[in-house]
Structures are given as structure tokens and as C-alpha cells.
Amino acid sequence: MRRLAYGTAALLLFSSSTPAAIITALSSSGAGGTTTLAIENAGQRAAFTATFTANAPIDIHFTVDGPGNYSLAPPGGSVSVPNIFNAAGARMTALDFDLVGAPAGSQLNLLQSSNLPPDFFSHLAFKPLFTGGTFSGPPGISPGGDTGLRVDFQIAGSPTVAEPIDFIVRLTPTFAPPVPEPATLVSLGIAALTAGAWRLRRRLM
Numbered sequence: 001m002r003r004l005a006y007g008t009a010a011l012l013l014f015s016s017s018t019p020a021a022i023i024t025a026l027s028s029s030g031a032g033g034t035t036t037l038a039i040e041n042a043g044q045r046a047a048f049t050a051t052f053t054a055n056a057p058i059d060i061h062f063t064v065d066g067p068g069n070y071s072l073a074p075p076g077g078s079v080s081v082p083n084i085f086n087a088a089g090a091r092m093t094a095l096d097f098d099l100v101g102a103p104a105g106s107q108l109n110l111l112q113s114s115n116l117p118p119d120f121f122s123h124l125a126f127k128p129l130f131t132g133g134t135f136s137g138p139p140g141i142s143p144g145g146d147t148g149l150r151v152d153f154q155i156a157g158s159p160t161v162a163e164p165i166d167f168i169v170r171l172t173p174t175f176a177p178p179v180p181e182p183a184t185l186v187s188l189g190i191a192a193l194t195a196g197a198w199r200l201r202r203r204l205m
Contacts, residue, residue, distance in 0.1 A: 009111040009124040009133070020044070021068030021155075024164060031056040032173065033087065038075065044068070047075040050171060051085040052092065057172045059100070065164050067103070067157025071110075071150060072169055079114040079148035086119075086141040094136035094174040095121070097151045102167035105156030108133050112150040119145035140176070 022043025028035040033052040037060070040047045050058050060072060074083035086092045099106055107130035113121050123137030133151060141147055155165060 007113045007115050007120075007122070007124055009126060021064055021066035023062060023070060024065050025061075025063035027061045028058060029061065030058040030170075032058040032171070035060070040075070041071070041077065045071040045073055045077055047077070048072060049074070049083045049085065051087050052173050053087045055088065055090075055173060055175050057170050060169045060171070061166070062169065063164050063166050064155060067155050067161070067165070069109075069152065069154055071152045072097075073150035073152075074148050077150070079112050079150050080116070082114075082146035082148050084141065084149050085146045086143055088173070088175060089143050090175040090178055091143065092141040092173050093176050094134055094140070095149065096127075096132060096134050096170075096172040096174075098127070098132035098170045098172070099153060100168040100170050102131075103156045103158065103161045103165060105158075106154060106167070107131060107156075108151055108153045110150070110152035111135065112152075114148035116147075118142070120147050121149075136174075 023039050023046055026037040026039060026046055028037060032054055033050060035058060036049045038047045046060065046062065048060060064070065071077065074081035084095065097108065099108065108126060111124040111133045113124060113135055119139065119141045121135035121137055121140065124133065124135055126133050135149055155167065
């Protein structure tokens with residue numbers, strides 16, 4: 001039986017008195033891959049999976065009916081359920097989550113990741129002003145691998161913010177440079193030897 005383990009980074013100075021509001025619409029875009037989306041937990045959680053097929057962002061578009069506390073999480077809410085899949089052919093070494101177009105004062109307050117081997121991110125960190133977060137560190141997600149990630153966030157409101165509120169959570173992957181295959185290394189070695197021999201011959205002529 002596999003033991004569940006989690007990594008969590010939380011902003012503790014977070015108001016729980018923000019009035020409850022709900023997600024009214026979800027969609028996605030971007031060249032990074034494909035998603036599945038659903039609204040759960042009485043409208044306060046966006047359940048998602050993201051399959052990355054390219055080194056490019058995926059945008060999750062939210063419409064909410066007011067300021068409040070929301071989550072972007074695996075189906076059911078637990079990071080023991082994989083929701084990030086790597087189909088890009090290279091190891092994913094980091095994944096950034098950023099609030100884009102949200103009202104001033106909006107911020108992430110929780111980053112949570114599965115620590116189940118063989119694929120997981122060992123380091124979680126908030127960005128300045130808590131407008132984003134980064135999952136990184138070894139081992140990362142191998143090609144064909146997966147992991148579970150969750151972010152919770154607060155969307156701020158003010159008399160000048162029109163409702164409903166539209167914003168994006170942008171997921172931006174970082175992939176390790178591809179490692180040359182042995183046949184490619186042999187070809188490069190032969191090319192280097194040929195070039196060296198040609199230069200030596202010119203010096204001797």
C-alpha cells in the first residue's frame with residue numbers, strides 16, 4: 001500500500017471572512033496542451049486535468065460572480081489524484097501558476113503537491129505579492145509521467161470592480177533540454193573528427 005504524502009506552502013495571513021461566491025464558467029486555451037474542466041464543491045472549486053504536449057502555457061479562464069475563495073485542483077480536490085500529465089517528450093522541471101487579469105489584491109494562498117514517487121515536484125514557492133507560485137525541483141515529471149497539484153486563491157473585490165469577474169490562471173511549464181541520442185552523439189563525434197582532420201591537412205599543405 002502506497003503511503004500518501006503531500007507538500008504544501010500556505011499563506012497564513014488570509015482572511016476567511018470574504019463572502020462566499022461561486023464559479024459560473026470555465027474554459028481553457030493555449031498551445032501547451034489539453035484540459036478537462038468541471039465545477040465542484042458548490043461552485044468554489046475548479047476541478048481540472050492538464051495534459052502538456054508542448055513547451056507553451058495553458059490558460060484556465062474563470063468567470064466568478066464575485067470576490068471570494070476558490071480552488072484549482074484535481075477532481076475531488078485531493079492531490080493524491082493525478083491531474084498534471086506530461087506528454088511533451090521531455091522532463092518537466094517546473095510548473096508556474098499565475099493569476100492574470102485578476103483584480104488588484106487577488107493572491108494565491110495555498111500551493112499543494114503530491115510527493116508520491118516516481119514523479120513529483122519537491123519545491124513549492126510563492127511569487128512576489130503572492131500573484132503566482134512555482135512548483136519545481138527534482139525529480140520533476142518524466143515523459144509519460146504525472147502528478148497531482150492544487151492551488152487555492154482569493155479574488156479581491158472593490159466598489160470599482162465590475163461583477164461578474166473574469167480572470168485567468170496561467171500554467172507555464174519548463175522542460176529540460178533534450179538529451180542527444182547515442183546515434184546523434186556518434187554522428188557529432190565523426191563530424192568533429194572530420195573537421196579536425198581537414199584543418200590539420202590544410203596546415204600541412
